[in-house]
Amino acid sequence: MSNPDLVIVGSGLFGLTIADRAAREHGARVTIIESRDHIGGNAYSEVDDRTGIEVHKYGAHLFHTSNERVWKYVNDFTSFTDYVHKVYTTHQGVVYPMPINLGTINQFFSAAYSPSEARELIAEQAGEFAGKDPENLNDKGISLIGRPLYEAFIKHYTGKQWQTDPKDLPASIISRLPVRYTYDNRYFNDTYEGLPTKGYTAWLENMADHPNIEVKLSTDYFDESQELNKKNLRGNVPVVYTGPVDRYFDYELGDLKWRTIDLETEHLDVGDFQGTSVMNYADESVPFTRIIEPRHFHPERDYATDRTLIQREFSRFAERDDEPYYPINSSADRETLLQYREKAAAEPSTLFGGRLGTYQYLDMHMAIGAALSMADNKLPDLLRS
Numbered sequence: 001m002s003n004p005d006l007v008i009v010g011s012g013l014f015g016l017t018i019a020d021r022a023a024r025e026h027g028a029r030v031t032i033i034e035s036r037d038h039i040g041g042n043a044y045s046e047v048d049d050r051t052g053i054e055v056h057k058y059g060a061h062l063f064h065t066s067n068e069r070v071w072k073y074v075n076d077f078t079s080f081t082d083y084v085h086k087v088y089t090t091h092q093g094v095v096y097p098m099p100i101n102l103g104t105i106n107q108f109f110s111a112a113y114s115p116s117e118a119r120e121l122i123a124e125q126a127g128e129f130a131g132k133d134p135e136n137l138n139d140k141g142i143s144l145i146g147r148p149l150y151e152a153f154i155k156h157y158t159g160k161q162w163q164t165d166p167k168d169l170p171a172s173i174i175s176r177l178p179v180r181y182t183y184d185n186r187y188f189n190d191t192y193e194g195l196p197t198k199g200y201t202a203w204l205e206n207m208a209d210h211p212n213i214e215v216k217l218s219t220d221y222f223d224e225s226q227e228l229n230k231k232n233l234r235g236n237v238p239v240v241y242t243g244p245v246d247r248y249f250d251y252e253l254g255d256l257k258w259r260t261i262d263l264e265t266e267h268l269d270v271g272d273f274q275g276t277s278v279m280n281y282a283d284e285s286v287p288f289t290r291i292i293e294p295r296h297f298h299p300e301r302d303y304a305t306d307r308t309l310i311q312r313e314f315s316r317f318a319e320r321d322d323e324p325y326y327p328i329n330s331s332a333d334r335e336t337l338l339q340y341r342e343k344a345a346a347e348p349s350t351l352f353g354g355r356l357g358t359y360q361y362l363d364m365h366m367a368i369g370a371a372l373s374m375a376d377n378k379l380p381d382l383l384r385s
């Protein structure tokens with residue numbers, strides 16, 4: 001499309017939502033440029049050749065929201081299954097339900113506590129640091145749920161996620177650790193939950209399926225050999241940029257720090273490896289944090305019953321060339337971010353959005369909600385600029 005009215009950098013859910021609103025609501029001609037060879041950002045999924053199972057390429061994606069507007073909006077592009085997410089954790093060879101609930105507590109203490117007895121027990125165990133301000137994540141964890149449960153289920157799992165002993169992590173990383181005094185082990189508390197019936201990619205492609213929307217894959221905004229690059233467009237064409245904010249400014253104020261994950265995939269000649277979609281591993285002796293078995297995301301599908309695949313998930317700090325997944329958000333990062341934000345606010349005809357453009361962890365419904373707000377409040381002016 002020559003001379004688009006709007007260029008969007010990044011085809012993740014934020015960019016796709018902006019593209020949809022610009023094209024369908026404002027009749028604008030939109031070009032999305034995407035550096036990867038596929039649409040959809042981290043929510044993208046593909047069908048595994050050997051098993052026919054849909055695999056979330058960048059890590060498990062579960063859709064959930066209590067935002068009515070977002071729920072109604074996403075249902076314009078896909079229907080959702082009635083999948084309800086549940087997580088289990090293996091600790092010292094025994095499987096427990098997560099998040100910690102009455103079932104976990106009674107199994108762990110080999111007891112039959114009532115809700116109020118369990119509440120009393122955890123309050124007593126959490127009293128170890130009473131009256132003191134926890135100095136680190138370890139003390140904070142103990143002060144929230146008591147030492148026995150913290151050390152079994154949180155300490156080493158968190159240590160593996162951060163490659164750091166929780167004694168050396170700031171207490172601020174966690175504000176609460178949910179404990180339910182019922183047997184409810186639904187992972188999410190949201191009103192709506194499910195997985196896209198025909199898969200993530202069908203959903204994402206539907207969002208971009210409009211005559212006014214063109215998607216250019218394998219096209220990087222900073223590659224000056226392609227026409228729609230930053231140097232050519234800056235100040236000339238309205239842009240919504242959803243790539244990393246520090247990269248936009250050539251890292252001139254320093255890198256914002258992220259964690260990433262590595263997924264190790266294994267194919268197995270069994271119909272079912274673990275009986276559930278996500279099994280956490282709480283112990284230090286197991287190097288990965290969890291195993292995902294994607295076939296269980298779609299029990300309604302007719303997958304082959306003699307083979308499956310699993311993904312072992314390892315967590316680590318990201319280098320500049322890794323996929324940035326979870327912002328570290330240290331106080332140094334927050335200071336750097338404020339300075340980048342000032343520069344971003346002064347950029348001619350460019351809006352920054354999405355998890356990379358704003359350096360914050362956003363669930364899918366949050367990314368969509370934020371994009372809908374930008375479309376309401378800022379897009380009309382941007383399109384006029």
Ligand code: FDA
Nearest residue numbers: 010012013014035041042059061062221243354355363364
């Ligand atoms: P996203 O990262 O998806 O898209 C940005 C796009 O911009 C990418 O496609 C990138 O290639 C492109 N880009 C960057 N720089 C570019 C450049 N210079 N030129 C061109 N293109 C460029 N959410 C949830 O609700 N439930 C869940 O279970 C999970 N699970 C989950 C697991 C993991 C491992 C991660 C990392 C994230 C989740 N999420 C999630 C979050 C979810 O992935 C997130 O909400 C969306 O990806 C946000 O969409 P964005 O468009 O902001 O970013």
